[in-house]
Amino acid sequence: MTTLTWPLMLTCTLWTAWAAADGKEADSAIETSLLAGSCYGCHAATRGQQGVMPDLWQLSVEQVSARLTDYQRGDREATVMSRIASGYSEREIERLANYFGRATP
Amino acid sequence: MNTTRRRWLAGAAALTGSALLPACTASGAKSRVVIIGGGFAGASCARALRSAAPEIMVTLIEPKTTYTACPFSNLVLTGERKLTEQQFTYDALQSLGIELIPTEALDVDPAKRSVRIAAGQPIPYDRLIMAPGIAIDWDALPGYNENAAGSMPHAWQAGPQTTLLRDQLRSLPDGGLVVLAVPESPYRCPPGPYERASLIASYLKRVNPRAKILILDAKDNFSKKPLFLQAWSDMYGDMIEWQGTSEGARVVSVDASTRQLRTDFETVNADVANVIPPQRAGLIAARAGVADKSGWCPIQPATFESRLQPDIHIIGDAAIANAMPKSAFAANAQARLCAVQVARLLRGESPAATKLINTCYSLISADYGISVAGVYRPTPDVWFEVEGAGGISDLDAPIETRRLEAVYARQWFSNLTTQVFG
Numbered sequence: 007m008t009t010l011t012w013p014l015m016l017t018c019t020l021w022t023a024w025a026a027a028d029g030k031e032a033d034s035a036i037e038t039s040l041l042a043g044s045c046y047g048c049h050a051a052t053r054g055q056q057g058v059m060p061d062l063w064q065l066s067v068e069q070v071s072a073r074l075t076d077y078q079r080g081d082r083e084a085t086v087m088s089r090i091a092s093g094y095s096e097r098e099i100e101r102l103a104n105y106f107g108r109a110t111p
Numbered sequence: 112m113n114t115t116r117r118r119w120l121a122g123a124a125a126l127t128g129s130a131l132l133p134a135c136t137a138s139g140a141k142s143r144v145v146i147i148g149g150g151f152a153g154a155s156c157a158r159a160l161r162s163a164a165p166e167i168m169v170t171l172i173e174p175k176t177t178y179t180a181c182p183f184s185n186l187v188l189t190g191e192r193k194l195t196e197q198q199f200t201y202d203a204l205q206s207l208g209i210e211l212i213p214t215e216a217l218d219v220d221p222a223k224r225s226v227r228i229a230a231g232q233p234i235p236y237d238r239l240i241m242a243p244g245i246a247i248d249w250d251a252l253p254g255y256n257e258n259a260a261g262s263m264p265h266a267w268q269a270g271p272q273t274t275l276l277r278d279q280l281r282s283l284p285d286g287g288l289v290v291l292a293v294p295e296s297p298y299r300c301p302p303g304p305y306e307r308a309s310l311i312a313s314y315l316k317r318v319n320p321r322a323k324i325l326i327l328d329a330k331d332n333f334s335k336k337p338l339f340l341q342a343w344s345d346m347y348g349d350m351i352e353w354q355g356t357s358e359g360a361r362v363v364s365v366d367a368s369t370r371q372l373r374t375d376f377e378t379v380n381a382d383v384a385n386v387i388p389p390q391r392a393g394l395i396a397a398r399a400g401v402a403d404k405s406g407w408c409p410i411q412p413a414t415f416e417s418r419l420q421p422d423i424h425i426i427g428d429a430a431i432a433n434a435m436p437k438s439a440f441a442a443n444a445q446a447r448l449c450a451v452q453v454a455r456l457l458r459g460e461s462p463a464a465t466k467l468i469n470t471c472y473s474l475i476s477a478d479y480g481i482s483v484a485g486v487y488r489p490t491p492d493v494w495f496e497v498e499g500a501g502g503i504s505d506l507d508a509p510i511e512t513r514r515l516e517a518v519y520a521r522q523w524f525s526n527l528t529t530q531v532f533g
Binding site for chain 2: 034036037040041043044045046047048049050051055057058059085086089090091092093094098
């Protein structure tokens with residue numbers, strides 16, 4: 007059993023490392039937080055900061071998801087966000103929505 | 112080492128697991144990351160690394176006690192902002208436990224993994240992050256050297272050059288001619304020269320309405336060109352004239368004593384000449400052997416690790432990040448990602464993959480803003496722009512959108528500087 011599992015684990019881990027390095031969509035928590043990190047170029051990285059950009063930490067899962075999807079489709083008025091949201095997949099939007107929407111205050 | 116072998120090693124490192132390889136050196140001491148350069152890239156990276164990996168010792172080598180930010184320095188030219196409002200200290204970084212070494216980094220020995228500094232013993236590192244920004248290429252434009260910059264300022268590194276240009280604009284003769292010489296790409300802040308021309312026009316329209324601004328460009332296309340051309344014509348009439356390289360406008364030499372600029376086509380006599388010269392990575396990049404023949408630093412996209420030297424990462428303007436422009440926004444985004452990757456590599460984990468964003472705002476006047484944005488993903492070879500995303504502000508957008516983008520531009524600068532230096 008052990009002798010069979012090890013090569014399998016090796017293959018899986020190597021495959022994951024390769025896939026990640028190739029820039030394919032990855033799923034780990036760290037990658038979700040990196041994805042969210044891109045938002046901090048404009049939006050506050052911590053909750054409760056004042057400013058004219060929306061505080062992402064105050065939005066629910068549904069709000070983040072709906073807004074990004076609406077921006078993508080051009081259904082929501084935007085300055086720059088429609089151009090940015092269009093660069094993300096459905097899965098990535100879901101991860102961002104969960105990240106900001108489920109963050110504990 | 113080639114990419115495949117590197118990636119195999121990253122995978123192998125991941126296999127052994129973080130529990131077996133904590134962020135410690137062989138001697139059992141804490142890992143040490145040294146960062147050269149305290150601009151938006153370096154300072155942001157130091158901060159991000161501190162928060163991502165408290166177990167790593169973070170050392171920042173930066174000789175200047177205050178950093179003078181380039182974004183928004185064009186508003187110093189119009190008198191809206193004071194230069195001191197562009198300046199930031201490293202106090203907050205130090206209070207977070209980042210070690211600041213206030214001296215110049217002179218050289219790097221990649222084999223010994225140490226940085227030679229102007230004052231003190233060499234600084235050893237486990238990984239080095241270089242954020243040296245740009246150096247003016249003083250050999251690139253005949254007649255333009257450090258002396259010439261004293262009468263024909265570049266103002267492309269904010270500081271005394273910015274106030275020099277501001278003061279020259281203030282004493283421009285009535286109906287005088289301001290010339291901006293713009294280099295070929297790549298250079299720091301692609302839309303910067305055009306924002307500068309716009310804001311100089313907004314100032315001159317008020318105080319010297321017969322003055323003219325001539326842009327002599329070494330290229331035919333530039334960032335947000337349709338938006339700039341539209342706004343110039345709407346707001347400043349014929350005050351701004353832009354000429355591209357097809358019209359022979361590339362500046363081939365300058366004479367600082369007469370304020371003359373010679374192009375492929377003619378000789379122009381300027382009352383104020385803002386010469387933005389060709390640039391390359393900050394000088395230490397070449398000394399460390401991380402810059403290539405282009406003068407910039409080739410990197411592995413996902414980790415920003417040098418393609419030329421081991422254990423060294425390059426971020427910000429100095430790095431060749433392909434589709435990502437040389438902007439403070441991109442520098443900050445790269446810095447945050449690089450911090451996470453370096454922490455992971457030191458723990459024996461494999462690099463994580465993510466997309467990055469860039470947004471560059473430009474002001475046409477104090478309350479008229481435009482932007483260009485992009486979403487980027489790393490392939491094994493390049494930072495690639497995601498298709499179907501990004502682009503420039505809508506050409507037909509109402510004035511309210513322009514006003515909003517100006518507000519967002521200001522908020523962006525405030526957020527960025529608070530995040531990095533506050």
